[in-house]
Amino acid sequence: MDVKTLCLGVLTEGDKTGYEIKRCFEDSFSHFFGASFGSIYPALAELTRQGLVTRRSVEQDRRPDKKIYSVTPEGRRALVRELLATPPRHKVRSEFLVLIYFAHLLPPEHVARIIDERLAQWQPVVAEIERICDSGICPDGQPVTRGVRFAAGYGRAVLGAALDYVRSHKHELLREIAQDVEPPTRALAGAAD
Amino acid sequence: MDVKTLCLGVLTEGDKTGYEIKRCFEDSFSHFFGASFGSIYPALAELTRQGLVTRRSVEQDRRPDKKIYSVTPEGRRALVRELLATPPRHKVRSEFLVLIYFAHLLPPEHVARIIDERLAQWQPVVAEIERICDSGICPDGQPVTRGVRFAAGYGRAVLGAALDYVRSHKHELLREIAQDVEPPTRALAGAAD
DNA sequence: AAGGCCATGTAAGTTGTTACATGATTCG
DNA sequence: CGAATCATGTAACAACTTACATGGCCTT
Numbered sequence: 001m002d003v004k005t006l007c008l009g010v011l012t013e014g015d016k017t018g019y020e021i022k023r024c025f026e027d028s029f030s031h032f033f034g035a036s037f038g039s040i041y042p043a044l045a046e047l048t049r050q051g052l053v054t055r056r057s058v059e060q061d062r063r064p065d066k067k068i069y070s071v072t073p074e075g076r077r078a079l080v081r082e083l084l085a086t087p088p089r090h091k092v093r094s095e096f097l098v099l100i101y102f103a104h105l106l107p108p109e110h111v112a113r114i115i116d117e118r119l120a121q122w123q124p125v126v127a128e129i130e131r132i133c134d135s136g137i138c139p140d141g142q143p144v145t146r147g148v149r150f151a152a153g154y155g156r157a158v159l160g161a162a163l164d165y166v167r168s169h170k171h172e173l174l175r176e177i178a179q180d181v182e183p184p185t186r187a188l189a190g191a192a193d
Numbered sequence: 194m195d196v197k198t199l200c201l202g203v204l205t206e207g208d209k210t211g212y213e214i215k216r217c218f219e220d221s222f223s224h225f226f227g228a229s230f231g232s233i234y235p236a237l238a239e240l241t242r243q244g245l246v247t248r249r250s251v252e253q254d255r256r257p258d259k260k261i262y263s264v265t266p267e268g269r270r271a272l273v274r275e276l277l278a279t280p281p282r283h284k285v286r287s288e289f290l291v292l293i294y295f296a297h298l299l300p301p302e303h304v305a306r307i308i309d310e311r312l313a314q315w316q317p318v319v320a321e322i323e324r325i326c327d328s329g330i331c332p333d334g335q336p337v338t339r340g341v342r343f344a345a346g347y348g349r350a351v352l353g354a355a356l357d358y359v360r361s362h363k364h365e366l367l368r369e370i371a372q373d374v375e376p377p378t379r380a381l382a383g384a385a386d
Numbered sequence: 387a388a389g390g391c392c393a394t395g396t397a398a399g400t401t402g403t404t405a406c407a408t409g410a411t412t413c414g
Numbered sequence: 415c416g417a418a419t420c421a422t423g424t425a426a427c428a429a430c431t432t433a434c435a436t437g438g439c440c441t442t
Contacts, residue, residue, distance in 0.1 A: 067394080169346060
């Protein structure tokens, strides 16, 4: 699945500019998808070329014209076709967990910092998901569809579990690796190997 | 973080061939990292060129020489340096959740199939993680380090939550979207737009 | 004054995937 | 007989990220 399909998808919920689509991704998709301007703008250009969206320019004073995109009926059909053909993959790429995996090679303070940083980055994401779950309202003010509610509920369950796990096992991990790194000054007997 | 660093990392746990490294990724890393031969072999070639690993060839009858890689002391230093410089990101890219997000545009049977497929793909991953958690033994027979245990515990907690959530909300979602798609034959009154 | 928000877009570079190329052995 | 396992490697391609280019307004 590429950014084009995603753009088409969010545009079925209402007309938007490229900038707003980016916001939308950050608000509602951040826990399972990411896209930057560098991929969104070219995607919109291509969709326009293919006739799957139309755009109208809105003049603004002292900044580039705003370009508002709308899905065409053809675009809707293409979206459904694309969704039907998309294999339902699910990939996690976590340098965080890789780092944890090799925690015994790193200074405990560094590991502690890594964990705290991760916790801090997850928090606003969880907060936004929780807001969507509880209010049933998207950031743009529209009520959520069933799928959005499911995805948000999933996010809450999974991120909640992640936060709980990391918070409750952080100190245990830190204690354990502290022993590894500790210089052999007070060397307790029995260090096998 | 690139595949080179990962290879360096798993090689600190013991000498391996490229093929075994791939297995290792599948067994222990699959829930947070992925890499194919197309990236592993070039990575090992580059590490060798940089002097961060050495390799010895083992002749085999009727198949390509096995090439066993070992980390050099220089490689260990490079690994730590690399790990210390790695920002602890954590990204999920889930076409599965995107599809769910737009579930209201798809036939309910299709959504049901998607969900079942995902559940089926998660199961062996969870099983392997659970095995690591419970036995404390890596697939290659080595006892796990603290970090590995933490990562495995994380995987169990998070994948467990994902499975629970998806299993217990599947029918609710399906019921809800079935109403959308239902043709207006028996049209119940009150279908607001 | 610095930085964030609004607003669009391009180009170079990174990184990895897929498919290909080769080939014997073993299991069902 | 087909598929999986063992074993390595290359090359074309896809896709996205980062940095750059532009520029005013508003808040701290």
